Amino acid sequence: MDGLREKHLDTRRGLHYRYYASPTSNPSKPALLLLHGWPDSALLWQYVVPHLTSLNLTLIIPDLLGYGGTSKPLSPALYDYRLLSADLVEILDAESVETVIPIGHDFGCWLVFKFQTLQPFRCAAAVHIGIAYMPPKPVMPDLETLNAMMEQQLGYPRYSYFHLFTSPDAPAHFSQQMESVWHVMHGEGKDWIKHIFCTPNAMREFLEAGRTDVPLRSYAQNAKLKDEWKEQRPSPEDWEASFCWYNAFALGIQAEADASIPVEDYRLGIPVLAILCTEDGVNPPETLEGPKQAGLLPDLKEERLGCGHWCTYEMPGELSRMIEGFSSDGVGEEYLQREADFDEVAATRRLYARGSKNLLNGVRRQWYRFCQRTRKDPVSELRLFTTQILSLFFHFLLEQRRGTLRHASTLQTYWNTLCLVRKEETGLYVVEPHVKDAMVGVRQQLAYESKLESEKQAKPIVRAEDESAAATPVSTGLLREKDALWKNTEKLSSFLGKADKFDALFYVGGHGLMFDLAIDKDSQQLIKEFYEAGKIVSAVCHGPIVFADVKVSDGSYLVKDQQMTGFANEEEDQAGLSKVLPFLLETKVKDNGAKFTKTEPWGAHVVKGGKNEKMITGQNPASAAPIGEALVAALGA
Known part of the structure; x- marks a missing residue:
C-alpha cells in the first residue's frame, strides 16, 4: 500500500505477523489500528488509506492471524481472542505506540470489541464497521438454537452460513471455487447478502454448482482487486486457517474467554463510532438497538452507509470521511491529557472519578514502556519483582515526570499501584519482606535526591x-x-497515648484506606487505645477496614463477634474495583469474626456495635449523614 512500510514481527508465542505502518506522524496523538475481517487481509483498507493520511496520524494495518502474510495455524485454540489481543499489543509495542483508535470491519470489528475490553488503557476511542457491538457471551448456544433465536428476533436465521464455515469440507469448496466465492461476497442486489448468507444451504449449493451468474457490484468488477484477493488464499489450508475464527466460536473457545470478563466491563466507556450498512442483511442496523438500550455504549455516534457489507471497497470516500470526522473531533484528547497530567489535584480528580482504574492503567503503561526500553519481559519481571529492576523503574518514573512530581507520597502511591498491576498480571500480590524494606529505602533516597516535598510539607x-x-x-x-x-x-503517631484528651476517633472513607491505614500499626494502636478507654471509634464507607486487624489486650480481634457494616462486596463489584483491591472489606472483617450486616447496594445503613455500642460504622457514601447524626447523639452534643 502506497506510503506504508511492510513490516514483520515474530510474537512471543512463536507466530509471525505481517503488518503495514506509516511513519510516526504525531506521537502525542492516538494511532489508527485498522483490522480487517473474513476473508480479507490488510489490503481491505487500500482504498481508505489515501484518505486517512490527511489526519496526520500513525496508521498500523496488520494481516490478522490466518490471513495474508501472517502465520496460518490450523488449531482454533490459537485464535482465542485473548491471545489475538496480546499479539496486537506486541505490534503496538514494536512501533512504540501507546494509544490507538482501533477500527475494525467484519471479524476485525469483533476483535475491536474484545481489544477494547481487554486493553482499555490502550484505546482512546473505537470505530465499529459492519457489525453492531456484541457484549461477551459466557454461554454460547449451539448453532441451531442461535439461529432459532435470530429467526424469532429478525425473521430469518442470521447465522446460517456458520454451518458451512465450520464444516470439514468447507476449505476444499472455497479453494476450488474462488470465482464463485467472489460472487458470493460481492453480488449485486440489496438483499443478496441476506439471501446467500442467511438462507439455509444457499451458499453451499451456490459453490457446489460453481455459479458465477449473479451480477457483481461495480467495484468487484475490478480484475486487479479480485486477483490480489485470490493470491492471499490459494490453498485449502489457507481457507482452513480463516475458518478457525468461526470454529473457535463453535468449539466454545471464545465463550470460555468471555467467561473471564467481569460483567462491569461489558460497558464500553470510551467514544464509539458505529458505521452500519443498510444493504447488509447479516448485520442490519437494527442489531445496534440491543446494546444501545442496555446502556453498553454510553458515548455512541451512529452513521449509515447505503451499500453492502464490503463498504471499504464500495464507498471508501464516504467511509473515510466518517472516520476522519470522528478521529479529528478531539476524540482521545481528554484521555491523552489525563495521561500527561498524571499528577496532583487535577489528574487525581479525574483518575479517581473513573474508579481508580485509570491510575492503575497509567502505572501499567509506564511499566510496559520501561520494560520495552530495557528489553525486559514485563510479566516475567513482575513475577520476579527484584529490588534491582524495581529501583531502575522508579528512577525511570522520576525521569519521565521530572518537573511535575513534587510530593514524596506520590512514590508510595506508585508503589501501591504497581503491586496491584502485579496482582492483575501474575496473580501475585505478596511482596518478599526484604524487597519491601529495600524499596522503602529506595523511595526515600529518590525523594531526597529529587528534593520532593515530605509528608509534613504536602x-x-x-x-x-x-x-x-x-x-x-x-x-x-x-x-x-x-x-x-x-x-x-498531623501524623497519627502524634496522638498515641492521648485518648483521654478526646471523645471520639472517626475515619472517613475512600479506597486509599485499603492500602495504607488498613495495615498501619500507628492507626491500629490508636484505635485500640480509644476503644479500651471507652471512647467512640467510628468509620464510614471503606473506613471500617481500619478496624479489621486491630487486636485488643486479650489478643482477640476487635471486630470479633461485633455488629458492624462497611462498603459491601456487591458495591465493590458495581464500582468495578473488586479485581484490583488487595482484599474486600466485607470479606476481610468477616474472616476476622465480625457480624457484618448490610442493606441494598448504595442504601444508607448505620450500625452500633462493640463495647457499650461505642463502635459506630456506616456502609457507604449514602450513610454519611446518618452516621453523623448517630455520632452527635452518642456524644450527647
Missing part, C-alpha cells in the same frame, strides 16, 4: 468525592471556609 489532595460533595452547604463550609481543619494535618 497538602492533602482534594479528590473527586470531596469536590462533588462540595455542592452541599455543609461540605462547602468544610472545604472552603474551614480549610485549616484539613490542611494543617
Whole structure:
C-alpha cells in the first residue's frame, strides 16, 4: 500500500505477523489500528488509506492471524481472542505506540470489541464497521438454537452460513471455487447478502454448482482487486486457517474467554463510532438497538452507509470521511491529557472519578514502556519483582515526570499501584519482606535526591468525592471556609497515648484506606487505645477496614463477634474495583469474626456495635449523614 512500510514481527508465542505502518506522524496523538475481517487481509483498507493520511496520524494495518502474510495455524485454540489481543499489543509495542483508535470491519470489528475490553488503557476511542457491538457471551448456544433465536428476533436465521464455515469440507469448496466465492461476497442486489448468507444451504449449493451468474457490484468488477484477493488464499489450508475464527466460536473457545470478563466491563466507556450498512442483511442496523438500550455504549455516534457489507471497497470516500470526522473531533484528547497530567489535584480528580482504574492503567503503561526500553519481559519481571529492576523503574518514573512530581507520597502511591498491576498480571500480590524494606529505602533516597516535598510539607489532595460533595452547604463550609481543619494535618503517631484528651476517633472513607491505614500499626494502636478507654471509634464507607486487624489486650480481634457494616462486596463489584483491591472489606472483617450486616447496594445503613455500642460504622457514601447524626447523639452534643 502506497506510503506504508511492510513490516514483520515474530510474537512471543512463536507466530509471525505481517503488518503495514506509516511513519510516526504525531506521537502525542492516538494511532489508527485498522483490522480487517473474513476473508480479507490488510489490503481491505487500500482504498481508505489515501484518505486517512490527511489526519496526520500513525496508521498500523496488520494481516490478522490466518490471513495474508501472517502465520496460518490450523488449531482454533490459537485464535482465542485473548491471545489475538496480546499479539496486537506486541505490534503496538514494536512501533512504540501507546494509544490507538482501533477500527475494525467484519471479524476485525469483533476483535475491536474484545481489544477494547481487554486493553482499555490502550484505546482512546473505537470505530465499529459492519457489525453492531456484541457484549461477551459466557454461554454460547449451539448453532441451531442461535439461529432459532435470530429467526424469532429478525425473521430469518442470521447465522446460517456458520454451518458451512465450520464444516470439514468447507476449505476444499472455497479453494476450488474462488470465482464463485467472489460472487458470493460481492453480488449485486440489496438483499443478496441476506439471501446467500442467511438462507439455509444457499451458499453451499451456490459453490457446489460453481455459479458465477449473479451480477457483481461495480467495484468487484475490478480484475486487479479480485486477483490480489485470490493470491492471499490459494490453498485449502489457507481457507482452513480463516475458518478457525468461526470454529473457535463453535468449539466454545471464545465463550470460555468471555467467561473471564467481569460483567462491569461489558460497558464500553470510551467514544464509539458505529458505521452500519443498510444493504447488509447479516448485520442490519437494527442489531445496534440491543446494546444501545442496555446502556453498553454510553458515548455512541451512529452513521449509515447505503451499500453492502464490503463498504471499504464500495464507498471508501464516504467511509473515510466518517472516520476522519470522528478521529479529528478531539476524540482521545481528554484521555491523552489525563495521561500527561498524571499528577496532583487535577489528574487525581479525574483518575479517581473513573474508579481508580485509570491510575492503575497509567502505572501499567509506564511499566510496559520501561520494560520495552530495557528489553525486559514485563510479566516475567513482575513475577520476579527484584529490588534491582524495581529501583531502575522508579528512577525511570522520576525521569519521565521530572518537573511535575513534587510530593514524596506520590512514590508510595506508585508503589501501591504497581503491586496491584502485579496482582492483575501474575496473580501475585505478596511482596518478599526484604524487597519491601529495600524499596522503602529506595523511595526515600529518590525523594531526597529529587528534593520532593515530605509528608509534613504536602497538602492533602482534594479528590473527586470531596469536590462533588462540595455542592452541599455543609461540605462547602468544610472545604472552603474551614480549610485549616484539613490542611494543617498531623501524623497519627502524634496522638498515641492521648485518648483521654478526646471523645471520639472517626475515619472517613475512600479506597486509599485499603492500602495504607488498613495495615498501619500507628492507626491500629490508636484505635485500640480509644476503644479500651471507652471512647467512640467510628468509620464510614471503606473506613471500617481500619478496624479489621486491630487486636485488643486479650489478643482477640476487635471486630470479633461485633455488629458492624462497611462498603459491601456487591458495591465493590458495581464500582468495578473488586479485581484490583488487595482484599474486600466485607470479606476481610468477616474472616476476622465480625457480624457484618448490610442493606441494598448504595442504601444508607448505620450500625452500633462493640463495647457499650461505642463502635459506630456506616456502609457507604449514602450513610454519611446518618452516621453523623448517630455520632452527635452518642456524644450527647
